[in-house]
Amino acid sequence: MRIIVKCFAGCKDAVGATSVSVELPAGTTVGEAFAGLIESYPALGGYDRSVMLAVNRQYADRQAVLEDGDELACIPPVSGGAGPQ
Amino acid sequence: MRIIVKCFAGCKDAVGATSVSVELPAGTTVGEAFAGLIESYPALGGYDRSVMLAVNRQYADRQAVLEDGDELACIPPVSGGAGPQ
Amino acid sequence: MKDGNERVYKITTDRIEPDALFGWSLKPHHGAVVTFAGTVRDNTDGRRTLRLEYETYAEMAEAKMREVGVEIRDKWGIEDVAMIHRVGTLEIGEISILISVAAPHRKNAFEACSYAIDRVKQIVPVWKKEIWADGKREWVERQS
Amino acid sequence: MKDGNERVYKITTDRIEPDALFGWSLKPHHGAVVTFAGTVRDNTDGRRTLRLEYETYAEMAEAKMREVGVEIRDKWGIEDVAMIHRVGTLEIGEISILISVAAPHRKNAFEACSYAIDRVKQIVPVWKKEIWADGKREWVERQS
Secondary structure, three states: OEEEEEEOHHHHHHHOOOEEEEEOOOOOEHHHHHHHHHHHOHHHHHHOOOOEEEEOOEEOOOOOEOOOOOEEEEEOOOOOOOOOO | OEEEEEEOHHHHHHHOOOEEEEEOOOOOEHHHHHHHHHHHOHHHHHHOOOOEEEEOOEEOOOOOEOOOOOEEEEEOOOOOOOOOO | OOOOOOOEEEEEOOOOOOOOOHHHHOOOOOOEEEEEEEEOOOEEOOEEEEEEEEEEOHHHHHHHHHHHHHHHHHHHOOOEEEEEEEOEEEEOOOEEEEEEEEEOOHHHHHHHHHHHHHHHHHHOOEEEEEEEOOOOEEEEOOOO | OOOOOOOEEEEEOOOOOOOOOHHHHOOOOOOEEEEEEEEOOOEEOOEEEEEEEEEEOHHHHHHHHHHHHHHHHHHHOOOEEEEEEEOEEEEOOOEEEEEEEEEOOHHHHHHHHHHHHHHHHHHOOEEEEEEEOOOOEEEEOOOO
């Protein structure tokens, strides 16, 4: 199956693109897909603990199983709004 | 001595004027002055417990002693801002 | 945006616009501006209100608003507080009081703004008269 | 003032004016409008900032802002929440986020508005890059 990976902020810089398309075996989980991305883009490794992952614009567990055509988003810690506190 | 009494909101309605001038013996306290006002304007009696009194634009104790030329203000419970809470 | 330490504590009969104080409070080192607008409701406890009439002891009211600003500076170290209270006849939906607090961080700004309106309602001599839809007119005289 | 139940949850690249949401949230039965504006500070922990660049996952960000609005309705029964987040390049003093909460009473409005900005900073996918005065550029990636 084929999924779209969207990358933002530091994840985007690590991947060098805002969006990549990847081919994965059926039954791949969100966590497995991100581990595969780290293999392809080692600079993503720094985000392994802090990244949140979203599938089709909903935050998802790493155990969630991906389906063909899904949009997986790599979301570094968000920093919108104003400054801290 | 002579003082000016300023009346607001319901106190103004009770006295029938925004301002009255009263002659008092030297040494009269704020509380005594207000008691005298109730004698002259019985409708003020309803405010005896709730009114705040200010001398020269500062909230004052009823024990405070008035001086010639003071401005005594009768301040019913305030209700500025928006609605309750 | 102002660079000086101007502060606004004002009683007015003019209509208050919702952004009237924004520029007075905001400075370059701030990250948060919290604004409270009190507006005239169309009812009180379900009884219909036509409009409100506000009266004040103006000379004392501005001094008391300033005092609230001093309390906020002492409690939170926040310098940039502005408040304006309208008096006279106000229609439904119009702003009776506007308070703006600007600070580097938001938590203090929220606390200080909430404190400001609580204190205004305790110590600033302003009264309102309800003009009820049934034609009655009544001073609102209760602590709240 | 709007009579319908329009709500605003918007990402924009346009400049945000401080009164942009006031009319959207205020209704005749309200007595309180609390507004939070997040603004670009000229420093972070003392280090000089030149400007900020905000990036977003727009399709998800608007949905997450809407979700914060639903949480507020469930917690406080407050329907009238509006929020707008700017992205792109922002200068010092400009508004990055504006949140407005209108309610019959002020205590809930303060709590809900403070909650709204806390939640936005947790779940809405927007990131900022500091353009430091020393020329460095850095994504700000920390929970706060």
